Amino acid sequence: MSEILPPRIIAEEEERKTLRAISFGAEKWLYRPIKCLDNGFVYLADYAGSDESVTQAARVSYGKGTKKINEDRGLIRYLKRHQHTTPFEMVEFKFHCKMPIFVARQWIRHRTASVNEYSARYSEIKDEFYLPEPSALKKQDKMNKQGRNEELTDKQKHFILEVLKREYENQRKMYKAFNEIELARELARVGIAVSNYTEWYWKIDLHNLMHFLKLRLDKHAQYEIRVYAEAIARIVKNAVPLCYEAFEDYVLDSIYFSGPEVRFMQSHQIPVAEAVIRSLILVEFGNQRETEEFMEKLRKLKLVFTI
Amino acid sequence: MSEILPPRIIAEEEERKTLRAISFGAEKWLYRPIKCLDNGFVYLADYAGSDESVTQAARVSYGKGTKKINEDRGLIRYLKRHQHTTPFEMVEFKFHCKMPIFVARQWIRHRTASVNEYSARYSEIKDEFYLPEPSALKKQDKMNKQGRNEELTDKQKHFILEVLKREYENQRKMYKAFNEIELARELARVGIAVSNYTEWYWKIDLHNLMHFLKLRLDKHAQYEIRVYAEAIARIVKNAVPLCYEAFEDYVLDSIYFSGPEVRFMQSHQIPVAEAVIRSLILVEFGNQRETEEFMEKLRKLKLVFTI
């Protein structure tokens, strides 16, 4: 990645001045890639705005000018707590990302971003595939059908990685052979795996980015995209520290009680013994999974106790 | 595809009545798959609205009630010609589609649709890969770097197909072996090719669908997605015949002259001999590609002649 350089136009020290809002936290991440998985990366390629841009936008609503910085935190927290989302759209981030195709496929489902991706029709594909770390190889989760959890044996892991390496080697040879007879690139790639690396510029506003992070930092997100979400979260946390703190406090760390849960708590004594409450909930809810979700919240809030 | 049936709820003849606008052209395509490529299909799974819904929406703008049918055509053509796009958003289509992953990747770039896709995290992947027809195998286009054009020899085609078949067989074995040791499905699929088939429900309004068709019916679109666009166009043409006719007349069949081309024509005698005009254009435009594009338009309009 040695070719990643600041844009040409600002090469001269003299020319680096701007009148725009600056986030010093964002500046320090510009063009500094964070390695993700074996061959991927994410780096901040551009941004607009800062914590202050959010409060500035909120304040236009009530027709008042810029306030003191120490009031910004309270306002940002208020906005986030009450889901006043539009001021967070005033901050924008652009990332350059490189990731396996199957990660890109999950990522692109977030429709509110702008994307320019590497074209395997126009250019030869990259000779890079994702080979998981042995520690990332797990068995299918029996409960959560979209996940992995149990350990595989070292022998099984070795087998998987050897099969994948051989498979990738075959695909490289196939692609090379197809290129040699000048098969159209858009066809030469059809046999190539979804673990092949692609890259793109991805531009998104802070409100939509926080939604992306909420979903992709979640423990149910696939590990491989979570790695990218964590890298991006690290950058965003520095770029807009007040917004990120509010996001953690009011989104990431929050728990919510559904209507049925609220009604159950209103009509039963809480806190209560775990052994008692579970069967009660199960009877009322008639749903094992929802019962367990409810129990987990009660435990988290220390509203159940073991006798 | 024997499992494709009308929704349960309308099984009874008695219950099939609706007060909604009906498009008889759309009705006849409901649940009737059109085969696409070797293992794919598209069928219409739901819709809302008809040609009449477009004119009804346009007429709310000027506060008049429903007019006679024979005025609808003129109004729809007027709307399309003048790019009054919002009335076309009042019609909605939902398709069930099955296609190779690399086609799905181009398709999903149209962000203004709703999508629910098969999950390779949740379920085992389908044992189906795209194997091109021999006639679809072509060499890389030298001019258009995103295309194919020249013929390959039969021997080369045979070689390509044999390599792909063997490769797909390897991938099937790999996936089976990974499943046997219960590797999480979200990992078992990483070595599988982008030609593997996926499927989804895809719901989009007519305005955005026409934009999709404009781009994906284009001769520069990859052949494999064009096959799907053509199938969808066939359905849409029956479902909203007046809108589709206007789309053909004012979008698909139109040609446009750029500002520089307009200015050139204003200052030179047209029509003119091909031999003379090309060099003149090239000098003024200083761009070989743009010159050829201009020449093609002039030829199409019979505004150049050969001496």
Add this chain to the structure above:
Amino acid sequence: MSEILPPRIIAEEEERKTLRAISFGAEKWLYRPIKCLDNGFVYLADYAGSDESVTQAARVSYGKGTKKINEDRGLIRYLKRHQHTTPFEMVEFKFHCKMPIFVARQWIRHRTASVNEYSARYSEIKDEFYLPEPSALKKQDKMNKQGRNEELTDKQKHFILEVLKREYENQRKMYKAFNEIELARELARVGIAVSNYTEWYWKIDLHNLMHFLKLRLDKHAQYEIRVYAEAIARIVKNAVPLCYEAFEDYVLDSIYFSGPEVRFMQSHQIPVAEAVIRSLILVEFGNQRETEEFMEKLRKLKLVFTI
């Protein structure tokens, strides 16, 4: 509103059959306006899909065919509880609405809908203004700067309504005078109030509609738009009863604890006396408003008691 009729094309009994999914609850609301405020209305003008369309879309993700109806409820509740939002996009509603301009201005901020509005450039404005019911006239709320709460005297209410009536009469005369000298309509309306009625077709998918309802059914939404949200909610509740029930249980009736609140509960004994807890929270949170919000949740869940 006598001109509201089913679309022409389905006038014949014979021709009312469709193979599409039908919602009987939606059918009964088609073309049946609900009166809103003094001169407005909302009616369902078209729709696509039903509860079943949501589960059908969800099931494509795990590659299984249609299940029994009695499993649909559980699946819809699961999707809603876990914020799997895309299947809800598969249902679409189109409403014809008439409302004051200031209501339309709040409404249009929901960007994910399709809109065709009456044009005051093209046609003469409607001679209808919103005159509030006396009971809707309230004083400015001192706490919530976006609201109203305290009662006005009958004399004050009378004064307000008389002033508004006279003002509207003036505006009618002005508009008439401007039209008589043939001032362009796009100018003749500039002095007309934001309480003047406009109308539009509004088409939106169920996911985005539930977001609209969440915000506009809220007690902090302006009363005048809440009236429309309530009318729409009534229709949606009949059209997709399982989805609406899940929306009520997991969105409308839910309460959530923020990260700071969760941490507070983890480190203090709950339930606890109201007198004790408020001052503790205030000290830790340092924010009067957030303290009151927290207290309200604890009270709602009966986790505080008065000594």
Add this chain to the structure above:
Amino acid sequence: MSEILPPRIIAEEEERKTLRAISFGAEKWLYRPIKCLDNGFVYLADYAGSDESVTQAARVSYGKGTKKINEDRGLIRYLKRHQHTTPFEMVEFKFHCKMPIFVARQWIRHRTASVNEYSARYSEIKDEFYLPEPSALKKQDKMNKQGRNEELTDKQKHFILEVLKREYENQRKMYKAFNEIELARELARVGIAVSNYTEWYWKIDLHNLMHFLKLRLDKHAQYEIRVYAEAIARIVKNAVPLCYEAFEDYVLDSIYFSGPEVRFMQSHQIPVAEAVIRSLILVEFGNQRETEEFMEKLRKLKLVFTI
């Protein structure tokens, strides 16, 4: 507008440095309002990217690094000519705008922007109304029902302005009286005209901004919004000169021939005498308006002549 200042955070000379792409043309417009109509303005409040950001994004598609500046122009023109729109989404602009409500209502129909608007529920409305220049007062256009064209007499203009002034004075008094009895602000404003000024932050990417400009610079757009579009175009032209030039050449200055027009030209001798061609077109097209539109294009390209 003396309160418009650069954001607090960059007050110190030392702190104005950024590693981001800089557009010198944009920098000179930051916080420099352009007056629009009698009481409105537009100024650039933030931006991200430059011409170079567009080519950088395009180049990721074919996997090549940054090229020389003198190749950027050709690439940008190619992208625009072939409607490769996504690279233009990589540039972002944020404007602070103040305009009459009826202008805001047209503006907000562009859904792909982020907006934070002044709230008449939260704050007292501004005591400013739009009073047209006498030269802007025209009669209703008979042909184009959405426009104005013919002149009014001076006496008529004087009458209109006097009526509007008196009306605005009434509305001011009404609002004052309502505030004095503390009527909720969200109600106090219902009698206020759509010419009352509001303001907002408006953030949009370059692709969608060019679409806005195309529609709102058009001669059919209402004069009052065109004034704002022209101010924005002036800023954008300096901020991304290569993109704006391509936008002018390939969008603003282009003319297009529809399918029926193309087919007509292919089957008739062009150029041709005006007197002959009009009746021929009319017969074939059967539509007076479309005939005139076609004639205008032929005249513009000097493909008709008068005998």
